[in-house]
Each structure stands twice: as structure tokens, then as C-alpha cells.
Amino acid sequence: MTTKIIIAGPRGKMGKEAVQLVRETEAFQLAAVVDSKNAGKIVKELPDMPDEQAPVFDDMRTCLEETDADVLIDLTTPAAGKQHLELALDHHVRPVVGTTGFSEADVEKLREKTEAKELGAIIAPNFAVGAILMMKLSQMAARYFSDAEIIEMHHDNKLDAPSGTAAKTASLINEVRPHKQQGHPDEKEDLDGARGAEVDGLHIHSVRLPGLVAHQEVLFGGAGQTFKIRHDSMNRQSFMPGVKLAVENVLHLNTLVYGLENIME
Numbered sequence: 001m002t003t004k005i006i007i008a009g010p011r012g013k014m015g016k017e018a019v020q021l022v023r024e025t026e027a028f029q030l031a032a033v034v035d036s037k038n039a040g041k042i043v044k045e046l047p048d049m050p051d052e053q054a055p056v057f058d059d060m061r062t063c064l065e066e067t068d069a070d071v072l073i074d075l076t077t078p079a080a081g082k083q084h085l086e087l088a089l090d091h092h093v094r095p096v097v098g099t100t101g102f103s104e105a106d107v108e109k110l111r112e113k114t115e116a117k118e119l120g121a122i123i124a125p126n127f128a129v130g131a132i133l134m135m136k137l138s139q140m141a142a143r144y145f146s147d148a149e150i151i152e153m154h155h156d157n158k159l160d161a162p163s164g165t166a167a168k169t170a171s172l173i174n175e176v177r178p179h180k181q182q183g184h185p186d187e188k189e190d191l192d193g194a195r196g197a198e199v200d201g202l203h204i205h206s207v208r209l210p211g212l213v214a215h216q217e218v219l220f221g222g223a224g225q226t227f228k229i230r231h232d233s234m235n236r237q238s239f240m241p242g243v244k245l246a247v248e249n250v251l252h253l254n255t256l257v258y259g260l261e262n263i264m265e
């Protein structure tokens with residue numbers, strides 16, 4: 001069976017790789033793309049795009065109304081991604097969302113919607129297998145080290161901070177440790193933000209620099225020792241096996257899955 005796919009954000013850094021992935025995968029077919037402009041063209045008329053005939057839309061609702069599709073892959077911006085996901089569910093198209101910047105409240109609202117419609121959806125803050133392992137191992141380590149700080153490092157075109165991966169890592173760690181306000185009880189910031197952002201007592205530091213792609217360290221500290229888990233994505237191809245896995249799995253789901261670790265064997 002062929003899976004018919006819409007890609008939102010096809011000219012972006014991730015979107016380009018996703019177009020390539022769909023073309024290379026025999027069981028996948030590119031049904032349409034949703035770009036922020038270029039409506040009425042076909043994919044091959046967009047700059048640096050392969051010889052692909054699928055139509056380009058600049059409006060998700062129109063695309064969903066006019067396209068026979070099974071899955072939407074969204075790789076856009078936090079604001080657009082939230083709208084696209086809801087519209088896809090309304091049109092019975094299963095979303096695979098790589099776009100980050102979703103709050104826990106957003107995720108819960110979307111979970112309710114998928115359950116009401118009995119339709120699968122996947123929100124994956126990170127598609128790279130190494131990043132999933134970093135998150136899972138961090139949760140395991142937090143059982144033994146209750147003090148942790150997250151340092152995420154990304155390219156300077158990133159819109160959201162902290163990264164979706166850092167937010168998800170913090171929530172996985174906080175699931176297994178008792179509430180802990182880290183640092184000295186009397187500590188005070190002489191410069192706002194010096195201690196980073198805080199999620200339930202755990203601190204996240206966001207670095208943005210040209211030259212970086214996507215990197216994260218999770219530092220644990222205990223009496224007389226520290227322990228560090230680090231993951232580096234050197235390029236966006238690192239995310240594509242996870243995108244493929246998510247598309248294959250979302251077809252068999254009837255609720256929202258938040259995080260690829262929930263569908264990895």
C-alpha cells in the first residue's frame with residue numbers, strides 16, 4: 001500500500017530532507033506540499049527542488065480539501081504547526097509533527113482531539129535515534145542523580161527556546177525524581193537569565209551560534225562526581241530514519257504519541 005504524504009515547509013532545512021526521504025521510499029508518495037508562498041506551482045519549480053510533480057499550496061485548509069492524503073509531515077514554525085495539526089485532524093489526515101515549540105497544554109489539547117476522532121498523530125520533539133537514547137538514558141540516570149542541568153545548543157536560525165528536545169528531556173527527568181529546587185536556596189541572579197530557564201526546579205540553558213546544528217548535554221551531579229550524556233546531530237539526515245518510522249507507525253495509531261521513544265522497539 002502506498003502512503004500519500006503532504007509536507008508542510010518543503011523549502012526549509014528539514015522540509016528539503018523530508019521531500020528527499022519521501023521520494024526515496026518506495027511505499028511513500030508525495031501528494032502535495034504546503035509552502036509559505038508559491039501556490040499554483042509544482043514542486044520542481046521551487047528553487048533547489050527535485051524533479052517532482054506534486055502541487056504546491058500556500059494554505060493548509062485548501063491543500064487538505066483538494067488532496068487525497070494519509071499523512072501530513074509538518075516542519076514549519078510553532079504557530080503554523082499548531083494550526084496545521086488541528087486542520088489535518090479535521091480532514092482525517094494523520095499528522096507527524098517535527099515542528100517544535102508546543103507547550104504541555106498544547107499537547108494535552110491535541111491528545112483530546114485525536115482521542116475524540118480516534119485518529120493517530122505523532123509529535124516528535126526529536127527524530128534522531130541518538131537523541132531519543134539521550135532522553136531515555138537521562139531519565140534512567142535521574143533515578144540515581146536527582147540534580148541535573150540541560151545545555152542545548154543550536155544554530156542561530158532557531159525560533160523557539162528552549163528546544164523541544166530540552167523541554168521533553170526535562171519532563172522525562174521530572175517524571176522520575178521527587179520535586180527538587182536545584183542550586184543554593186538563597187541563590188540570586190545578578191544578571192537576569194544567568195541561571196537559564198527553569199522547569200520544576202531543573203535548569204535549561206539555550207545556546208544559539210552559527211556553525212551549530214543540534215546538540216544537547218545533560219549534566220548530572222552527585223557528591224564527588226558528575227555524569228554527562230551528550231548527543232550531536234551533525235546534519236539533518238540524522239532525523240530522517242525517525243521521520244520514516246513515525247510515518248509508518250502513525251497509520252496504526254488512534255491517539256496522540258508525544259515522543260518517538262514511545263514507538264521505538
Ligand SMILES: NC(=O)C1=CN([C@@H]2O[C@H](COP(=O)(O)OP(=O)(O)OC[C@H]3O[C@@H](n4cnc5c(N)ncnc54)[C@H](O)[C@@H]3O)[C@@H](O)[C@H]2O)C=CC1
Binds near residue numbers: 015080098124127
Ligand atoms: N523533530 C525534529 O527532529 C526536528 C525538528 N525541527 C523543527 O522543525 C521546524 C523546522 O525547522 P527547519 O527546517 O530547521 O526550519 P526552516 O526555517 O529551515 O524551515 C521552515 C520552513 O517552514 C516554512 N513555513 C513557515 N510558515 C509556514 C506556513 N504557514 N505554511 C507552510 N510553510 C511555512 C518556511 O517558509 C520555511 O521554509 C522547527 O520547528 C524545528 O525546531 C528541526 C530539526 C529536527
Ligand SMILES: O=C(O)C1=N[C@H](C(=O)O)C[C@H](O)C1
Binds near residue numbers: 101127155158165
Ligand atoms: O530547530 C532545530 O534545528 C531542531 N529542533 C528540534 C528541537 O527543538 O529540539 C530538534 C533538534 O534539536 C533540531
